Amino acid sequence: MRIVELGERLLVEHISALLKNTTAGDDCAVIECGSEFLVVSTDMLHRKTDFPEQMSWYQIGWMSAAVNLSDVAAMGAKPVGLLFALGLPESVTVNLVDEMMEGITACADTVSCKVIGGDIDSHSELTIVGTALGKVNPSNILYRTGIKVGDVVCVTGSLGGAGAAIFALKHNMRCPEKLACRLFEPVPRIAEAVTIGKTKMATAMMDISDGLAASLYELSRANNHIGFSISAEKIPVNKDIEQLFSKEEALSLSLYEGGDFELLFTVQKDKVVELQKKVDFTVIGDVVEKGIVLEKTVSTGKIIIECLNDKGYEHIKSS
């Protein structure tokens, strides 16, 4: 069977089973580091799939740092270093490499992190593999598991902005700069993640860069197929896209397009008010026994419930 017939998620599950890796599925691997935990994430990005022509080399660098730092954030950890393996086409100029490194360091600077190592290779296709390391106190770490029925579902920031930019790119629409920035220069939510971890009020966390719906399905699979009931009205749809798209379209972008580097986490219901004093976030629904559904109030005032689809960004699409 070719891998494309299996699809990314099943291939990952297959390899994890081969490796008997019980921690697979979290955003980072975890190893002991004195009295702390060290978390490590690695992500491959490359020209064809991840860097549309409209992206500057600065943004390519920024994005490459952001994806890995966001994975570190997802565990509640503080980044302590980045490494990059760069596969560069031989025609690339040193100036472009400089621009890319500027983007990498600018993104890393926002979270006081440094590039500490790497590798350079020539490659037919621009390929950047970042590795991010972070540290977290073992009692503050957050995994994808640990969710209980009765917890509430929360997200940081707003959703749909990056998705709108993806839509604009696909359809050759003009894309407002603010939205292009959401897509091309995402800011990893390190400060929020570290605070959420420290308060010990959250029960699980992941980053949402593959899309909200797909991430809810991931959380469900990691927690014995637990369910989520999300309220459409509560989803913090990006204000800048409301003028460009209908309400339905904006909601769909917020649910099914990836690229927003926000945190998705669950919190014990009685801790929400206290946690909201420390971190900005929105409660978007509840953890329920089963089913991943969206509650919508329609114009008649009637509430309708629909199942969310398990779709979002897959790197290897199953055919």
Added chain:
Amino acid sequence: MRIVELGERLLVEHISALLKNTTAGDDCAVIECGSEFLVVSTDMLHRKTDFPEQMSWYQIGWMSAAVNLSDVAAMGAKPVGLLFALGLPESVTVNLVDEMMEGITACADTVSCKVIGGDIDSHSELTIVGTALGKVNPSNILYRTGIKVGDVVCVTGSLGGAGAAIFALKHNMRCPEKLACRLFEPVPRIAEAVTIGKTKMATAMMDISDGLAASLYELSRANNHIGFSISAEKIPVNKDIEQLFSKEEALSLSLYEGGDFELLFTVQKDKVVELQKKVDFTVIGDVVEKGIVLEKTVSTGKIIIECLNDKGYEHIKSS
């Protein structure tokens, strides 16, 4: 200027200067980890440059683990985990991925290390980026710096075996399996490296996978252009290649072809005998004020001295 005009080494120096990264040049990045140091290495390998058609998928996996583990060894550290970002062409079958993972885990098993995480992506060209993590007591870590005039130069194992296999592949010669194994299934010298670090008798260390001569030049640059006088007769040329090549050819393969995953290190002269009781290695020369030279005894008994060339494996060849 295009990167190919600059070449790999100068590009690495240029980027290190941009990043103000003072530890660049060592085999791994180093971060504090409780009372220990954590070392991290990342290496990109891909089909066109690193995996000739003759390599099996098992060997591709093995090699991908070995290059990173060897970097960890070079610092005297014990591996604690591996991550892999896999870029797979969509036509690849799950069976081949299984074979590759088998190779990865078989190599990792030789040094009691596990794969703890990774990423999977589709890619036009098979691309594997491994990240290896290791731990070492700060007083046992070995860098490329620290060499003093009067130290002796040492290598583990034998040289030229992998180079002979590269030569055979290039010239469509039959390659004895033992030599193909040297090239395709190199065994990282973890046990030796950890022992060398623990004894505190070595002054610097690196791995020699880019070739002996190129590695000596690397060590020289890291140590204020210190010199090395290597004795041709002392170089532990792989016994299996002596029957296939002339003495001169075998020496040249040992000096200038990479692929032997051995350790190159310097030791205080008065500690050599004691260290040899604990680790198998060969003293091949002396650290001198300057110049990187090879001493040869010719048939007349006369000793001739020639400069070694700074050549070996470069991933981005300068034009």
